[in-house]
Amino acid sequence: MVAVANEEAxxxxxxxxxxxxxxxxEDDSGEEAQAKPSDKAIYNKxxxxxxxxxxxxxxNVDWMxxxxxxxxxxxxxxxxxxxxxxxxxxxxxxxGTRQAFEKxxxxxxxxxxxxxxxxxMVKTDxxxxxxxxxxxxxxxxxxxAEERRKARxxxxxxxxxxxxxxxxxxxxxxxxxxxxxxxxxxxxQGGFTKGNxxxxxxxxxxxxxxxxxxxxxxxxxxxxxxxxxxxxxxEGKNRRARDSKFGHGGRKGLKKQNTAETTNDFRSxxxxx
Amino acid sequence: xxxxxxxTDAPAxxxxxxxxxxxxxxxxxxxxxxxxxxxxxxxxxxxxxxxxAVAPFRNREKVLxxxxxxxxxxxxxxxxxxxxxxxxxxxxxxxxxKQSKGSxxxxxxxxxxxxxxxxxxxxKQKDLYLxxxxxxxxxxxxxxxxxxxxxxxxxxxxxxxxxSRPLLTFSTNFDxxxxxxxxxxxxxxIFATPKDHRKAKPFHDHVFAFSIVDGHVWFxxxxxxxxxxxxxxxxxxxxxxxxxxxxxxRFCLNPIKIFGGSFGGPTWYENPYYISPNQIRAxxxxxxAGKYAxxxxxxxxxxxxEMENTLEPDEFAELWKGE
Numbered sequence: 376m377v378a379v380a381n382e383e384a385x386x387x388x389x390x391x392x393x394x395x396x397x398x399x400x401e402d403d404s405g406e407e408a409q410a411k412p413s414d415k416a417i418y419n420k421x422x423x424x425x426x427x428x429x430x431x432x433x434x435n436v437d438w439m440x441x442x443x444x445x446x447x448x449x450x451x452x453x454x455x456x457x458x459x460x461x462x463x464x465x466x467x468x469x470x471g472t473r474q475a476f477e478k479x480x481x482x483x484x485x486x487x488x489x490x491x492x493x494x495x496m497v498k499t500d501x502x503x504x505x506x507x508x509x510x511x512x513x514x515x516x517x518x519x520a521e522e523r524r525k526a527r528x529x530x531x532x533x534x535x536x537x538x539x540x541x542x543x544x545x546x547x548x549x550x551x552x553x554x555x556x557x558x559x560x561x562x563x564q565g566g567f568t569k570g571n572x573x574x575x576x577x578x579x580x581x582x583x584x585x586x587x588x589x590x591x592x593x594x595x596x597x598x599x600x601x602x603x604x605x606x607x608x609x610e611g612k613n614r615r616a617r618d619s620k621f622g623h624g625g626r627k628g629l630k631k632q633n634t635a636e637t638t639n640d641f642r643s644x645x646x647x648x
Numbered sequence: 649x650x651x652x653x654x655x656t657d658a659p660a661x662x663x664x665x666x667x668x669x670x671x672x673x674x675x676x677x678x679x680x681x682x683x684x685x686x687x688x689x690x691x692x693x694x695x696x697x698x699x700x701a702v703a704p705f706r707n708r709e710k711v712l713x714x715x716x717x718x719x720x721x722x723x724x725x726x727x728x729x730x731x732x733x734x735x736x737x738x739x740x741x742x743x744x745x746k747q748s749k750g751s752x753x754x755x756x757x758x759x760x761x762x763x764x765x766x767x768x769x770x771x772k773q774k775d776l777y778l779x780x781x782x783x784x785x786x787x788x789x790x791x792x793x794x795x796x797x798x799x800x801x802x803x804x805x806x807x808x809x810x811x812s813r814p815l816l817t818f819s820t821n822f823d824x825x826x827x828x829x830x831x832x833x834x835x836x837x838i839f840a841t842p843k844d845h846r847k848a849k850p851f852h853d854h855v856f857a858f859s860i861v862d863g864h865v866w867f868x869x870x871x872x873x874x875x876x877x878x879x880x881x882x883x884x885x886x887x888x889x890x891x892x893x894x895x896x897x898r899f900c901l902n903p904i905k906i907f908g909g910s911f912g913g914p915t916w917y918e919n920p921y922y923i924s925p926n927q928i929r930a931x932x933x934x935x936x937a938g939k940y941a942x943x944x945x946x947x948x949x950x951x952x953x954e955m956e957n958t959l960e961p962d963e964f965a966e967l968w969k970g971e
Contacts, residue, residue, distance in 0.1 A: 412920030419916040422908065423826045426787050426916075431833050436705045440843050442813060442852075443836055446859075447820045454862040464868045465892060468857040471817030472872050473887050479852065485879045488809065488851040495810045497732050497895065498799060509802045 438478065444471035707842035711737040712760055714753075715768035716745035723776045725798040727768045729897040732799075733869065734839065735811035735847035738762060745769050750911030757783040757910070764838050765910075768793075775925045778901060779911065780834055786909040787916070789831060791901035792925070794864070799896040806871035806893030808854040813841040814869070815852055819859035827906055827917045828860060835865075851879075854895060863921055865901040870894050 432440070446467040452460055479486045496503075617623075622630070713731050715724065719742070731737050738760055743749055757765055767779035776796065781788040797804070816839060822832040835858055841848045857868040870892035875883045882890075906917035 414920070416918035416920035417915050418827070418918070419914075420826045422914075422916045423787075423830050423906065426908065427826070427830045427833055429785065430782050430787070430837070432707075432837070433705055440705060440707050441816070441836055441840055443816045443818060443840070445818050445820050445823070448859060448861075452861050454864075460861060460866075463861070464857045464859060464866060465870070467817050467819060467859055468855045468868065468870045468892055469890065471857070472815055472855045472870075472890065472892070475815045475852070475855075476874070476882060476887060476890075480881055483880060485850065486852045487874070487876045487879045487882070488812075488853050489879050492851070494849060496807050497810045498807045502800075503807055506802050506805050510805070 439482075439484075442475065444474050446471050707837075707840070709736055709764060709837055709840075709842055710760075710762040711838055712740055712757055712762035712765040713737045713768075714740040714756070714765070715742055716749075716770050717742045718745075718773065719768060719770040719776075720773055722796060722798065723768060723770050723793075725800055726776075726793075726796050726897055726899060727766075729799040730766065732810060733814070734841065736842055736845050737766075743767070745771070753781075753911050754783065757781075764834075766838065767911075772926075777904075780831075780838065781910045782834060782837070783910045786907065786913055787830065787834075788907045788910050788912070789834065790904045790907070791865075792904055792922070793899050793901060795898065795900040797896060797898040801896060804894050804896035804898075806854075806895035808871045808895055809849050809851060811841070811847050812849045812851050812853050813843070814839065815855040815872075816840055817855060817857050819861075821860045822858070827903070830906065831865065831903065832858075855892065863902070863919070865903070867897075867899050867901070868894065869896060869898075 448463055448467060452463045454460060476486075498506075711734055713727060713734070715727050719727075731739055740756060740760065743752060743756070753765065753767060763783055765779065765781040765783060767781065769777040769779065771777065776793040778791040778793050779788055780791065816836060818832055818835075822828045839856060853872050855870050855872055857866075857870065859866050871894075872890065873893055874890040875886045877883060902922065903917075903919050904922050905915055905919070908914040908916055
């Protein structure tokens, strides 16, 4: 008994599943064309045609009253392809408008809006302003994104160039040291007797490798060991201000040493007695 | 109209022949265009008498636009957009959507002396139905409205004059079947602004596109932008430079039924492919419910399987029990 009931339930379930599978091919926009048509649908063609005759305007009515244009869409359009569908509508409208304008031109009627004709529009000015704002902001957004992309690329490139330069410098330095060593060896072999004529041409001025990059700069306090470089760093304004007030880095000794003034200054001695 | 024709005819006849009859001696009545000949006056008047049957066609379409109660803002905006596109439309207050709405609406149509109606019916705060009705003799078409975009949307950047007459473009598959023919005729009558309507502007700067794709009528509204210096002629090569900018709104109509009368009458057409959104939702729900059903099914199957193939008793089961 139970098994029979189960079987019935199963059959019912299968029915449901079939229904569901059928409905899979449909989406919200009503794609029921794929489903099979119901065969008991009414279609009374004669009555429809009769009614059509009844309500239709007279056959010889002037085209100016109707302004209708037919357009052949050609092959079938895929509804789900939004772009193709919209393009089909657009071409239909465009083609129709061209035909209509040719007709209107041949009729010699005034049909184009003069440039100085102002009248109420379908969309208000405020609304059009909004649309314009949106267009502008979209344009701006795209431009900004473009700019960001460019900046990123240029940064990448700069990094590469920097790395290349560093490598070059290291290589140069190595070469210089090598040449000095060689020269020293030569001198040792020669027993330090030879004159200065075979000194390698180390032009210390021009070469970058030997140049002291951390050269002391004017305006740097003598106590500052970093030669003022520390102050160029990335740290914040507050840090810098506090460093200049309380001191940071550099030799402490110089600050604590007596100078001529401090030795002659007796203010801090206890004078009372 | 007939009067004007009479007057223009007059000088031609007068110049044609000086008829030596009794009326020639009397001074003819003077009009703006010359002297009016009383003899020739009688003849066009007679022709006007039998010409009344073929009076020039004049489109006196008036469209009533209204909606049901409890419509959502989006659909209401769509209705207002349609209203702003049709200068020959009148708006009325919301109508209670119940069984007797047809008679109420018919009464309203008569009261407002409208010849057609667009009734936006919103159900369950979700589904929008559009009734396109010719009054008083019918027919009426009921559509389900899908894929609604209102003019409010900022992506639609076009704009055009309010009340300028639209050009209507139809795809050719409207002429393939009788019911589409009927729909086309109704759309033409309802959406074409009558010529010389007092609110219409005399220029054409937008175009409606109606096309049938996949059994649905898709609506688009584009602004026409074309280079021109004169008002009756496009610049040379301007037709090739013409571009369209979409103004909106967008919607897609799925025909459900065509009735013989206005808001009722015998059913003449039923869309065989139509599935109501309620059914679709129910199916979706059942799909979700299917998850549990599947589990139950699997459980049952497993049980059956176990019952059919029972394990043999393990001969070593007792092996370690003794120790």
